[in-house]
Amino acid sequence: MRTGLLLCGIIGSILCAYDIYITIKVEENGDFEPLCDLGFEAVQCSKVIKSDYSYLLSKWNLVSKDSMLNQSNAILFMPYYLFIIGYNFQTSIPKNVLFYASAAVCLGCVYLACVLMFVIKTLCLVCAMLYVVSGTIFYYGLEEYKEYERI
DSSP states (O other): OOHHHHHHHHHHHHHHHHHHHHHHHHHEEEEEOOTTTTSSTTTOOHHHHHHHGGHHHHTSSSOOTTTTOOHHHHHHHHHHHHHHHTTTTTTSSSSHHHHHHHHHHHHHHHHHHIIIIIIIOOOOOOHHHHHHHHHHHHHHHHHHHHHHHHH
């Protein structure tokens, strides 16, 4: 078992769960201030959650805003982190799957980080931690891919 990879999956799942919790609370009460809002404009999770970019499927016009499929990014990413946890206990999944899945998620994280910096112009601590976790998972995926290619 790969302990670091398992830990990344668990941390990613917890962060996604917290992001989902924040999203629900902010939608219920627009004045709700999550712990990751540090009290100044530059670091506000709630500002990010209230933006259209928090629901990428509708932002990209893949689904309508009132569609049941229009879920927050955290809900869309949660299966990935659960997959990472399960991946640690499976031997039948080819090792290159982790590399390709983590590379795709990292590309998504780069896109979302650029949106945070250049469009929304604020920092979401939960989002930033998820980007770090995803980057670490990509590192593990790259290492396993190198091993896979040597065989």
